[in-house]
Amino acid sequence: MLTRRVIACLDCRDGRVVKGIQFLDLIDAGDPAELAHRHARDGADEIVLLDITATHEGRTTLLETVRRAAKNLFIPFTVGGGIRTAEDAARVFDAGADKISLNSAALADPALIGKIGADFGAQAVVVAIDARRNAGVADTVKSAHVFTHGGRRDTGRTVIEWAREAESRGAGEILLTSMDSDGTRSGFDCELTAAVSTAVSIPVIASGGAGSVAHFAQVFTAGCADAALAASIFHFGISSARELKQQLASQQIPVRFPC
Amino acid sequence: MLTVIDYKAGNLSSVVKAMRHLGAEVAVVDNPAALDRATRIVLPGVGHFAATARLDQVGLTPAIRSAIARGVPFLGICVGMQWLYAGSTEARERPGLGFFPQTVTRFQQSAENSAESSAKKIPHVGWNELEITRSSSLLAGILPGDFAYFTHSWRAPVTDDAVAVTSYIDPFAAAVQRGNVCGVQFHPEKSAEAGLTILRNFLELAAC
Numbered sequence: 001m002l003t004r005r006v007i008a009c010l011d012c013r014d015g016r017v018v019k020g021i022q023f024l025d026l027i028d029a030g031d032p033a034e035l036a037h038r039h040a041r042d043g044a045d046e047i048v049l050l051d052i053t054a055t056h057e058g059r060t061t062l063l064e065t066v067r068r069a070a071k072n073l074f075i076p077f078t079v080g081g082g083i084r085t086a087e088d089a090a091r092v093f094d095a096g097a098d099k100i101s102l103n104s105a106a107l108a109d110p111a112l113i114g115k116i117g118a119d120f121g122a123q124a125v126v127v128a129i130d131a132r133r134n135a136g137v138a139d140t141v142k143s144a145h146v147f148t149h150g151g152r153r154d155t156g157r158t159v160i161e162w163a164r165e166a167e168s169r170g171a172g173e174i175l176l177t178s179m180d181s182d183g184t185r186s187g188f189d190c191e192l193t194a195a196v197s198t199a200v201s202i203p204v205i206a207s208g209g210a211g212s213v214a215h216f217a218q219v220f221t222a223g224c225a226d227a228a229l230a231a232s233i234f235h236f237g238i239s240s241a242r243e244l245k246q247q248l249a250s251q252q253i254p255v256r257f258p259c
Numbered sequence: 260m261l262t263v264i265d266y267k268a269g270n271l272s273s274v275v276k277a278m279r280h281l282g283a284e285v286a287v288v289d290n291p292a293a294l295d296r297a298t299r300i301v302l303p304g305v306g307h308f309a310a311t312a313r314l315d316q317v318g319l320t321p322a323i324r325s326a327i328a329r330g331v332p333f334l335g336i337c338v339g340m341q342w343l344y345a346g347s348t349e350a351r352e353r354p355g356l357g358f359f360p361q362t363v364t365r366f367q368q369s370a371e372n373s374a375e376s377s378a379k380k381i382p383h384v385g386w387n388e389l390e391i392t393r394s395s396s397l398l399a400g401i402l403p404g405d406f407a408y409f410t411h412s413w414r415a416p417v418t419d420d421a422v423a424v425t426s427y428i429d430p431f432a433a434a435v436q437r438g439n440v441c442g443v444q445f446h447p448e449k450s451a452e453a454g455l456t457i458l459r460n461f462l463e464l465a466a467c
Contacts, residue, residue, distance in 0.1 A: 001387065001388065001426070002379075002383065002385050002386075002387045002409075002427055003385060003386045003387065003406070004385075005385050005386065040451070045385075045386055070272075070276070071276070072276075072280060074277060074280075074448065074449060074450070074451055074452075074454060074455060075408070075449055075450075075451055076408060076446075076449050093270045093272070094272065096272055096273070096276065098270065098273055098449060117306075118306075119269075120269050120270055120305070120306070121268075121269045121305035121306030121307075122306070122382075123305060123306075123382065123384065123410040123411075124269065124270065124305065172382070172384070172410070173384065201380050201381055202380065202382065202384075203380060203382075203384045203385070226380065226384070226385065227385070256386040256406045259406070259451070
């Protein structure tokens with residue numbers, strides 16, 4: 001049976017892993033290459049490295065960090081942050097990434113999705129969507145908006161419509177981050193994740209809010225997520241991916257376990 | 260020398276990295292002349308089946324055919340495995356090598372499935388189980404239920420050449436082996452310890 005993926009996320013700034021609460025208050029959590037390997041040994045199904053400050057500081061992804069993290073890493077490895085052109089993407093693939101994640105660059109130039117996919121395959125292009133609900137309206141799921149620049153800029157586009165466009169332009173997966181839940185450890189936004197996951201045929205990775213095993217169980221059932229991403233839950237030794245998946249397996253949720 | 264064929268279909272670095280990690284000396288080649296010295300050949304591939312057109316354009320197809328006939332161990336990964344078949348419905352105008360006579364087809368959403376909320380997504384992306392269908396040198400040490408990482412929308416049918424089968428919507432050939440010719444639909448270079456075991460087995464496969 002196809003299993004639900006547990007993905008360890010490394011949010012990086014200046015070559016260090018950091019994890020913020022609602023994208024602010026960054027705190028140092030270690031060396032990205034070292035943590036990538038530790039998560040792989042500890043049973044993570046996949047590693048995502050996001051250079052979270054690359055966009056607004058105009059820096060490109062730290063290729064050296066990618067190269068070190070990719071070395072001897074034999075599970076899928078996604079890199080995002082600061083990839084603005086097909087050439088940027090090619091350099092990140094060359095450094096050892098299996099997939100790249102596009103966020104604001106895809107919104108600015110949606111044709112970039114298909115352009116990178118033509119050279120590296122659709123499976124290698126993840127479109128990351130930072131979503132925030134609008135509290136002032138009746139249907140906060142359908143009217144959730146796409147944000148960019150670390151959550152500071154409202155694009156005015158709805159999440160569902162942009163996810164569908166990203167799919168039609170050749171995205172291989174959607175990485176959906178709930179800005180409302182991110183860093184709170186109070187659970188994923190299952191309603192929003194389910195709405196996006198059923199609107200597209202490509203896999204949807206849920207992100208933002210992981211704090212307990214129950215949150216993962218919820219997002220894999222009610223949230224219809226194909227994968228879920230967590231960062232701080234692992235970094236501080238709360239739980240390894242292996243422990244998490246063992247508990248999910250005991251609740252009959254299909255995961256890669258033993259691993 | 261282990262020869263990895265570069266036909267401009269995606270990213271080779273993960274395959275090369277995994278093989279070097281296992282101690283192999285790796286040459287990446289994009290022309291048929293270099294295949295004369297190959298002692299083992301890996302044909303990776305991600306993306307569209309039509310990308311295999313380049314193998315014909317640069318003369319690699321006859322060179323691979325002749326290496327296989329000499330008994331050189333050959334491993335096709337993902338689209339590289341699919342190319343071993345007669346063709347794929349993904350690019351009907353493109354013939355494959357035809358080493359296996361069947362045709363690669365797309366996953367079909369079943370009618371009753373697509374109406375439900377449990378509808379299966381296409382592509383098939385993620386870790387899925389290998390069901391071992393017969394013993395093989397390629398999958399030595401792999402246990403039933405071991406996981407491999409897949410990402411694809413087309414797949415080969417289950418035949419006697421299948422050494423492992425995976426089920427997604429319906430069963431398909433996850434790994435095939437006939438003598439020195441092997442293919443895997445999943446990505447062994449991204450399938451953790453199980454994947455490395457399979458690549459190590461391939462590196463130890465005797466020429467025949």
